[in-house]
Amino acid sequence: MMVVTTSWYLALAAVLFSMGAVGLLIRRNPLIMIMCVELMLNAVNLTFVSLGSALGDLGGQLSVFFVLVVAASEVVVGLAVVVAIMRRRQGATVDDLSVLGG
Amino acid sequence: MDAAVFLISAAIVLAGAGGVLVARNPVHAALFLVQTLFGVSVLFVLQDATFLAAVQVIVYAGAVVILFLFVIMLLGVDRSEDLGVEPIVGQRPVAAVIGASLLGMLLIALLVSVDGPTGARGANAELGDAADNTRRLGEALFTDYVFAVELTAILLTVAVIGAVVLARRVRGPLAPLPVVVVTSVADDDPQGDEGPTDVAGAPDADTVGEGA
Numbered sequence: 112m113m114v115v116t117t118s119w120y121l122a123l124a125a126v127l128f129s130m131g132a133v134g135l136l137i138r139r140n141p142l143i144m145i146m147c148v149e150l151m152l153n154a155v156n157l158t159f160v161s162l163g164s165a166l167g168d169l170g171g172q173l174s175v176f177f178v179l180v181v182a183a184s185e186v187v188v189g190l191a192v193v194v195a196i197m198r199r200r201q202g203a204t205v206d207d208l209s210v211l212g213g
Numbered sequence: 214m215d216a217a218v219f220l221i222s223a224a225i226v227l228a229g230a231g232g233v234l235v236a237r238n239p240v241h242a243a244l245f246l247v248q249t250l251f252g253v254s255v256l257f258v259l260q261d262a263t264f265l266a267a268v269q270v271i272v273y274a275g276a277v278v279i280l281f282l283f284v285i286m287l288l289g290v291d292r293s294e295d296l297g298v299e300p301i302v303g304q305r306p307v308a309a310v311i312g313a314s315l316l317g318m319l320l321i322a323l324l325v326s327v328d329g330p331t332g333a334r335g336a337n338a339e340l341g342d343a344a345d346n347t348r349r350l351g352e353a354l355f356t357d358y359v360f361a362v363e364l365t366a367i368l369l370t371v372a373v374i375g376a377v378v379l380a381r382r383v384r385g386p387l388a389p390l391p392v393v394v395v396t397s398v399a400d401d402d403p404q405g406d407e408g409p410t411d412v413a414g415a416p417d418a419d420t421v422g423e424g425a
Contacts, residue, residue, distance in 0.1 A: 113216040118323060120256065123223050125319035127230055127249075129312045134234040136308035142239050142281060146246050149277065150230050153253050156265075164260045167340045169353055172262050176354065179265075179272055180365040184372030186277050190284045191376035197288045198382075206301070 120161035128154035139204040141196070145189050152182045218259055226252035243281045250274050261343035264350050 131150030138144055156175045163171020200207060225248060232245030250273045257266035341349045354362055 115215045115219045115259075119219060119223075120260070121323050122320065123226065123256075125316055125323065127226060128319065129316035130227070130230040130234060132315055133308050133312035134230075136311060137234070137305050140239060142285060143233065143236075143242050146233050146242055146281065149246060149273070150233060150249060153250065153273075156269075157253055157256060160257055160260050160262045160265065164262070164340060169340050169349055172265055172340075172346075172350060173353055173358060175262075175265050176268070176350070177361060177365060179268060180369065183272060183277060184368055186280060187372045187376045188379070190280060191379035194284060194288065194380045 117161050117165040120157060124154040124157040124161070127151075127157070139206055141193050141205055142190075144205065145186060145193075149182065149186070152178060215259065218255065222252045222255040222259070225249075226256070239285050240282065243278050243285065246281070247274050247278050250278070261340075261346060263343050264347040 128151050131147045131154060134147035134150065135144055138147065156178055159171040159175045159178070161171075163169065163174075196208065229245045229247075229249030229252060232248065233242045236242040236245055250269060254266045254269040254274075257263075257269060339349075
C-alpha cells in the first residue's frame with residue numbers, strides 16, 4: 112500500500128506549473144495565455160495546501176484564499192483588456208500587439 | 214485508497230493542462246481548464262481542505278471559466294487557431310527547453326528537501342480536522358487577517374471599476390491614434406539659416422510647430 116506523501120503533491124504541482132509556463136510561451140491567443148496563468152496559479156495553490164497540511168498550519172489555506180481573490184480580479188481586468196483590444200483589432204494575437212515594442 | 218485517488222486526480226489534472234496547451238479552439242481550452250480545476254479540487258478534498266475545494270469549484274469553475282466563455286462568445290473568437298504555423302522561428306524549442314529546465318529546477322529543489330522542507334511547525338493557526346476546516350478559516354480570516362480581507366475588498370472593487378472602464382463602449386467615433394512624427398534634429402539643422410546662434414530648444418520647437 113503506497114502512502115501519498117507531500118512530495119507527490121509538490122511534484123504534481125511542479126509539473127502543472129511548468130506546463131502552464133510552457134503554454135504561456137507557445138500560445139498566441141491572449142485568452143489561452145490567461146488560462147495558462149490560471150494553471151500556474153493552481154499549481155501554486157496546490158503547493159500551499161500541501162505544505163500547509165504537512166506542517167499543520169492553516170496559513171497555507173489562508174494564502175490560497177487570497178490567491179483566489181487576486182486571480183479572480185486578474186482575470187476580470189485581463190479579459191476587459193482583451194475585449195478592449197479585440198474591439199479595435201478583430202482576431203488579434205499577441206504577436207500583432209507590438210505597438211509598444213518601439 | 215489515497216494513492217488511487219491521488220493518481221486518478223493527477224492524471225485528470227495533467228490531461229486537462231495538456232488539453233489547454235494544445236487545444237485549437239478557445240472553448241475547448243476553457244473546458245479542459247475546468248477539468249484541471251476539478252482535479253485540483255479533488256486533491257484539496259484529499260488533503261482535508263474542504264472549504265477551499267468548494268471555493269475552487271464555485272469561484273474558478275463557476276465564475277472564472279464562465280467569464281472566459283462569455284468573452285469568447287462576445288468576441289466571436291471561437292474559431293480554430295492554426296497551430297501548425299510558428300510565427301517566431303525557434304519559439305517552441307526554446308519554450309520547451311525553458312519549461313524542462315524550470316521543471317528540473319523545481320524537482321531538484323524537491324529532491325534536496327525530502328518531505329519536510331524545513332521541519333518548522335506552523336505557529337499562526339493550528340490546522341484542524343476536515344469537519345472544523347471552515348470554522349477555523351473563518352475565525353482566522355476575520356481576526357488575524359481582517360486587514361488583508363479588507364484590502365481584498367478594495368482590490369475587487371478596483372478590479373470591477375477598472376473592468377467596466379476598460380470594456381466600456383465609446384460613444385461616437387474613436388479618437389484617432391496619436392501619430393508619432395519622427396524628426397531628427399540633425400536633418401533640420403543644415404536647412405536652418407540661423408546658424409550657430411540657435412539655442413538648444415529652438416529646433417525642437419520648430420519641428421513641433423511644423424508637425425502640428
